[in-house]
Amino acid sequence: MNYKFWTVVMIQKEDKVLLLNRQHDHFKGYIPPGGKVDFPEGFAEGAKREVKEETGLEVQSLVFKGISHYTNPERLDHFIIYNYWTDDFTGEVLDSCTEGELEWVKISEAKYYPMQEDIQVRFDLFFEPGTFEIHTMWDEQNNKIDKRIIHKL
Numbered sequence: 001m002n003y004k005f006w007t008v009v010m011i012q013k014e015d016k017v018l019l020l021n022r023q024h025d026h027f028k029g030y031i032p033p034g035g036k037v038d039f040p041e042g043f044a045e046g047a048k049r050e051v052k053e054e055t056g057l058e059v060q061s062l063v064f065k066g067i068s069h070y071t072n073p074e075r076l077d078h079f080i081i082y083n084y085w086t087d088d089f090t091g092e093v094l095d096s097c098t099e100g101e102l103e104w105v106k107i108s109e110a111k112y113y114p115m116q117e118d119i120q121v122r123f124d125l126f127f128e129p130g131t132f133e134i135h136t137m138w139d140e141q142n143n144k145i146d147k148r149i150i151h152k153l
Contacts, residue, residue, distance in 0.1 A: 002077045007047035008034035008119075009059060010126040012087040017107055018055060022100035029116040030105065034081075043082040051089075054099050061088035066132035066153070068122060074140035085126045121148070128152070 010032045011018040019030040033054040037046035044062050051059050062084040070079045093102050105113060111123055118136065125132045131153045139146035 002075070004077070004079045005037040005043065005046070006035060006079065006081045007037060007043055007050060008032040008081060008083055009047050009051050009062065010065070010083070010085045011051070011055070011057065011059060011089060012085065012107070013104065015107055016104040017110060018057075018093065019103055019105050019110065019113070020054065020097065020100035021103055024100075027116060028114070029119070030103075030110065030113045031100075031116055031119050033099075035099075037082075044084070047082065047084050054094075054097050055102060056094035057089045057091045059086045059089045062086050064131065065126050066122070066134070068118060068134040068136070070118075070136045070138060072138040072140055077138075083122065083126065083132075121150070125152070 008031070018033065020033055021030055022028055033051045034047060035050040035054070037043055041049070047062060048059055051057055063086060065083045065085050068081040068083060071077065107127065111120060122132065122134055133151040133153060135149045137146045
């Protein structure tokens with residue numbers, strides 16, 4: 001089994017969120033900052049590091065919102081994403097980022113931006129009470145999502 005751990009952090013300032021307009025590799029679209037958790041760091045620690053690297057901001061008071069995970073039974077892959085939200089940050093947003101262009105986007109308009117499907121599916125859940133779990137199973141043979149289960153906890 002191949003386990004990989006990732007984080008994303010939805011950073012809110014008033015009625016806007018900070019998103020990256022990512023235009024490289026196959027993960028294009030508007031996404032919250034985040035990335036791979038480096039061994040042996042913890043998930044919140046990895047989230048804070050990734051946000052600092054990608055945005056220049058230092059985030060505090062991370063609120064755990066839920067887990068998204070993707071399984072590919074044929075490849076024995078299991079990608080697990082820890083999702084956080086915060087409105088508690090310091091610093092200035094970087095002028096440029098290797099991951100994409102940083103942009104404050106109105107929450108009410110963000111879902112109309114070109115966005116990766118998995119981010120779009122969980123976008124509203126960042127702003128709802130409680131936590132969530134989203135399990136997506138991949139059909140390798142047909143190169144598509146086989147099944148997606150969403151639990152609001």
